[in-house]
Amino acid sequence: MMKTILLTGFEPFAQSDINPSWEVARALDGWRTEQFIVHSVQLPCVFGTAQQAMIHAIEQYRPDVVIALGQAGGRCEITPERIAINIDDARIPDNAGSQPIDIPVAAAGPAAYFSTLPIKAIVQNLSANGIPSAVSQSAGTFVCNHVFYGLMHYLATKQNPARAGFIHVPSLPEQAALHPGEASMALADMLHGLRLAIQTSCSQQQDIAVTGGQIH
Template sequence: MTAPTVSRILLTGFEPFDQDPINPSWEVARALDGEVIAGGAVHALQMPCVFGAAIQALDEALAELQPALVICLGFAGGRSEITPERVAINIDDARIPDNAGKQPVDEAVVANAPAAYFSTLPIKAMVRNMRDMGVPASVSNTAGTFVCNHIFYALMHRLSRRAAPGVRGGFIHTPVLPGQVASQPGMDLDLQIKGIREAIRTAMTVHQDLRENAGQLY
């Protein structure tokens, strides 16, 4: 009997940056590396927190793995929930330098490309399912203008132009770990892993997102 085909899931997290010794997004990704979730095998990749180099690493992984699902993770200080991002915008505007000292201002991620792309993940269903499991989560409408948005936009631009349709992708921000940043909210690593595992399961099994309010006034 032929063994069932297992899809590949690319799950990325960033290396530490801005003098932080740890990046929760990579700790979550590597904890899930090798797991099979809803018929998909997770392949974790640590991304450089560097403009341009992150896109090169993404391109190499897409070519090698030919994944059915791509979820990029990053961490967002000040957030206490796991936040799937709704939209990526075509702008690099760095408040701080990246790990290579680059600090672009008002530069396009991809020249002569659309202003924005929406995630193709079922972000509202992901949030609902994570909450049902006791994991704080909400939809975010801004991925910032640093390397997180940079790789999110690059991913969606590439998926929009791929010859093979049906590959879904998007970006999720995770909180910092408790005690990582003084006076900032955090979430235990085990709870973050639980939430992202459920987000992946949802992305692999839910093909039509929920239609419910997840808007914000500001």
């Protein structure tokens, strides 16, 4: 049966006028194969309303797979996140000027949720196809983690069996050109990587047992 993929990206934030996560999501909106179709939605970079926009999109599209994308300026690779944690701790204000410190995402929620995407298989598939990729053990404590946790908590609460997770993408070259020393990745490579990640998320039932851990 045809699967529905919900792909989200963020609006620009932190003085940038572009966000690679949305550039990727936008470019893949409407992509369909015999196995799936992709619907893309932009989220505001705002605590609270970003989560509400995510939930609204899930209710609208009833996806089988949800992949939330965000920008991780400074990282070299496409990084599927392993875990979402129940905390908002903002080093900078969000796009609405809010800067929560050590506030739970969901007051009664558990401390964390693991991604249900096959993150090891995704990393292996991207790497094998020449796209730098690695598992990340922390999605941070800003709006990315907030949306990731909110997504997993919503699905758990609703007993919604959709597979879901978060993937960070690096800065684009035109962003890094303004920040000497910052790594970047071309949009074409991000798109190649995300296409592979979507396919793997649809086809790979169990994740594979290869290490993606960190000593510390």
